[in-house]
Amino acid sequence: MITTTEYAPAAAVPVTTAHTNGSHGASSVPARVVMRIEDVRKNYQMGETVVRALDGVSMSVRSGELLSIMGPSGSGKSTLMAIIGCLDSPTTGRYWLDGDYVENMNENQLAAMRGRKLGFVFQQFNLLSRTPALENVMLPLTYAGVRGKEKKDRAMHALELVGLADRSHHRPNELSGGQQQRVAIARALVNDPAILLADEPTGALDSRTGKEIMELFLNLHQTRGLTLCLVTHDPKVGALTPRVVRLVDGLIVEDGA
Amino acid sequence: MNLQDNIQVALRALAANKLRSALTMLGIIIGVASVVALIALGNGATAAITAQIEGIGTNLVTVFPGRFDKGGPQGRLQTVLFYDDYLAIANVSGVRSMTPIFQSLTTFNYEAETSAVQLEAALPSYEIVRNAELDRGRFFNASDNAGRSRVVVIGYKLSTDLFGAIDPMGRSLKIDGVMFEVIGVLKKKGGGGFGGGGDDGAIIPLETAYTRLFGGKAVSQGRRVVSSVSFAAATADEVEPLIVRLERIMRRQHGLSLTDKMDFTVFSQNAFLDAFTIITATLSAFLGAIAGISLLVGGIGIMNIMLVSVTERTKEIGLRKAVGARPRTILIQFLIETVVLCMVGGLVGVGLGWGVAAGVRALDLVKAEVTPGSVALAFSFAAFVGLFFGIYPASRAARLSPIEALRFE
Numbered sequence: 001m002i003t004t005t006e007y008a009p010a011a012a013v014p015v016t017t018a019h020t021n022g023s024h025g026a027s028s029v030p031a032r033v034v035m036r037i038e039d040v041r042k043n044y045q046m047g048e049t050v051v052r053a054l055d056g057v058s059m060s061v062r063s064g065e066l067l068s069i070m071g072p073s074g075s076g077k078s079t080l081m082a083i084i085g086c087l088d089s090p091t092t093g094r095y096w097l098d099g100d101y102v103e104n105m106n107e108n109q110l111a112a113m114r115g116r117k118l119g120f121v122f123q124q125f126n127l128l129s130r131t132p133a134l135e136n137v138m139l140p141l142t143y144a145g146v147r148g149k150e151k152k153d154r155a156m157h158a159l160e161l162v163g164l165a166d167r168s169h170h171r172p173n174e175l176s177g178g179q180q181q182r183v184a185i186a187r188a189l190v191n192d193p194a195i196l197l198a199d200e201p202t203g204a205l206d207s208r209t210g211k212e213i214m215e216l217f218l219n220l221h222q223t224r225g226l227t228l229c230l231v232t233h234d235p236k237v238g239a240l241t242p243r244v245v246r247l248v249d250g251l252i253v254e255d256g257a
Numbered sequence: 258m259n260l261q262d263n264i265q266v267a268l269r270a271l272a273a274n275k276l277r278s279a280l281t282m283l284g285i286i287i288g289v290a291s292v293v294a295l296i297a298l299g300n301g302a303t304a305a306i307t308a309q310i311e312g313i314g315t316n317l318v319t320v321f322p323g324r325f326d327k328g329g330p331q332g333r334l335q336t337v338l339f340y341d342d343y344l345a346i347a348n349v350s351g352v353r354s355m356t357p358i359f360q361s362l363t364t365f366n367y368e369a370e371t372s373a374v375q376l377e378a379a380l381p382s383y384e385i386v387r388n389a390e391l392d393r394g395r396f397f398n399a400s401d402n403a404g405r406s407r408v409v410v411i412g413y414k415l416s417t418d419l420f421g422a423i424d425p426m427g428r429s430l431k432i433d434g435v436m437f438e439v440i441g442v443l444k445k446k447g448g449g450g451f452g453g454g455g456d457d458g459a460i461i462p463l464e465t466a467y468t469r470l471f472g473g474k475a476v477s478q479g480r481r482v483v484s485s486v487s488f489a490a491a492t493a494d495e496v497e498p499l500i501v502r503l504e505r506i507m508r509r510q511h512g513l514s515l516t517d518k519m520d521f522t523v524f525s526q527n528a529f530l531d532a533f534t535i536i537t538a539t540l541s542a543f544l545g546a547i548a549g550i551s552l553l554v555g556g557i558g559i560m561n562i563m564l565v566s567v568t569e570r571t572k573e574i575g576l577r578k579a580v581g582a583r584p585r586t587i588l589i590q591f592l593i594e595t596v597v598l599c600m601v602g603g604l605v606g607v608g609l610g611w612g613v614a615a616g617v618r619a620l621d622l623v624k625a626e627v628t629p630g631s632v633a634l635a636f637s638f639a640a641f642v643g644l645f646f647g648i649y650p651a652s653r654a655a656r657l658s659p660i661e662a663l664r665f666e
């Protein structure tokens with residue numbers, strides 16, 4: 001879908017961030033920056049007034065990092081996640097993802113980014129109803145051109161990682177909320193994304209199930225070095241991540257461990 | 258992602274939503290089936306009527322007494338044709354064959370069976386003039402007529418009405434109490450029959466009729482009467498000149514000046530056909546309108562299902578885009594889905610419409626014929642509706658950003 005020439009080498013990314021390696025490993029060599037935004041703004045025109053959902057946000061994420069984005073409701077967390085996830089485009093600002101400058105991309109290149117470099121977990125799961133779990137997990141592979149046995153094996157493997165191998169033929173309406181979110185996580189994992197984004201992934205679940213989902217995320221981060229960026233308003237969840245980015249009124253007010 | 262993957266995605270989407278797929282298809286099936294069946298019926302009826310009129314005879318020109326205009330018989334009222342009139346026009350040029358016809362309602366008896374029959378009495382040339390084809394036996398000939406033989410040729414339906422499974426050939430029946438021998442049975446023509454000679458009519462020799470059957474009934478002012486005189490023009494081009502010649506002779510015969518209104522009518526089969534073309538055109542237009550309404554109703558059905566599923570599908574499109582689908586891939590998926598639905602629904606609809614037409618044909622009501630034109634019309638309309646209401650919302654959704662599509666309510 002995207003030829004190699006469309007990708008700038010990773011070295012071309014201006015790595016100016018002062019962040020050191022996250023929780024993963026104790027190496028003093030800084031890990032590669034997989035995501036970087038500079039002065040991103042997003043305005044919504046609401047009749048006469050302009051809502052500044054993001055008002056100049058800059059941040060970067062290194063490979064293998066685990067961070068949470070926190071902030072009050074309406075502070076712009078979802079807007080930021082949608083922009084990082086290439087699901088929406090900023091009004092202004094610069095964005096590099098895994099060595100590619102995203103802002104200049106056309107629709108097809110963005111589709112390739114979403115399908116190959118990014119995994120997105122939504123609060124409301126967003127699974128295809130009436131479609132078995134395995135096929136839901138295979139969807140990103142289908143659009144990335146993976147076929148046949150490889151597609152099935154990789155989807156099965158992703159379901160194993162979330163502990164749902166025995167539910168591969170169940171449809172979403174035959175699964176509990178926690179299980180549906182696990183299917184959604186498997187779908188986000190299946191393409192080995194450079195970064196996995198989760199916008200309040202436990203928001204629609206009861207606290208016990210939410211805790212299980214958080215444990216799954218932490219486990220995936222520790223065992224597989226998954227780069228993970230979570231949105232949460234639960235301080236207990238925030239306490240579990242080495243880095244917390246706080247947003248208020250579309251601005252980062254705190255970024256650190 | 259190649260075409261094969263696309264087809265697979267589309268088919269999976271259809272299979273995952275069987276009820277929606279089935280309901281959409283139902284709209285297509287009903288629309289297509291009703292158009293195919295109704296147009297088949299209309300064509301069948303038109304063909305039947307046309308065939309019947311043409312079956313009366315080729316290049317037929319008939320002289321009737323009186324006027325068939327709006328005002329009824331006009332001028333100096335001579336509302337009968339006499340045998341003398343026939344003799345006066347018998348030698349007109351441009352004619353292949355001709356016969357006077359005396360027509361009357363009679364009662365036929367065979368054993369316990371009785372039938373009211375529109376009986377025609379004519380010369381043997383009737384066979385040529387009216388294209389009378391025989392199923393069995395023979396038509397009466399000149400010597401039957403000269404010898405005043407009591408012989409009768411009966412229509413196909415009359416034969417089965419009176420005789421059932423028995424072969425009527427050589428059997429005797431009574432016409433108004435007079436014994437006649439059946440010497441021939443006409444071929445089945447179908448339908449009601451115009452102006453006698455139909456499936457439930459019968460023909461006897463003219464001389465026999467005058468001398469042995471009708472007596473005073475066929476006489477007026479002491480002269481023999483005929484109901485009409487039929488001519489087969491030599492060629493199709495001769496029809497119009499023949500009408501002119503016949504009118505001229507008849508005017509002279511009846512002592513009418515050029516300004517007098519005619520007290521007779523010269524009617525060609527073409528005029529008959531023209532009159533019926535208007536009727537059949539009306540019939541076709543009427544059935545076409547009903548078919549159009551069915552198609553519209555089917556179309557609205559498709560439209561409803563498509564529109565109702567748009568919300569759900571907009572979210573689906575948002576999700577598909579979020580996991581890497583290109584806009585074009587989404588469009589191709591919807592295109593394939595719609596094409597599959599329209600093709601399968603259209604084929605089932607054509608099959609159903611054809612089945613209805615075949616059923617009507619089997620019941621011997623109308624020779625309903627399915628035309629490629631109606632199939633193409635119904636199919637393309639259903640496809641258009643499906644494409645428009647399926648692809649248009651999909652293409653709009655495909656242009657939205659994934660987050661907008663996912664948020665769509």
Ligand SMILES: Nc1ncnc2c1ncn2[C@@H]1O[C@H](COP(=O)(O)OP(=O)(O)O)[C@@H](O)[C@H]1O
Nearest residue numbers: 044046051053072073074075076077078079080
């Ligand atoms: N599509 C939209 N149209 C208009 N305003 C929006 C839209 N999406 C978000 N906003 C506004 O942008 C701000 C940030 O929203 P959001 O990113 O959803 O916040 P959070 O996820 O932190 O609760 C809010 O004030 C919200 O009302």
Ligand SMILES: [Mg+2]
Nearest residue numbers: 077078079199
């Ligand atoms: Mg939010």
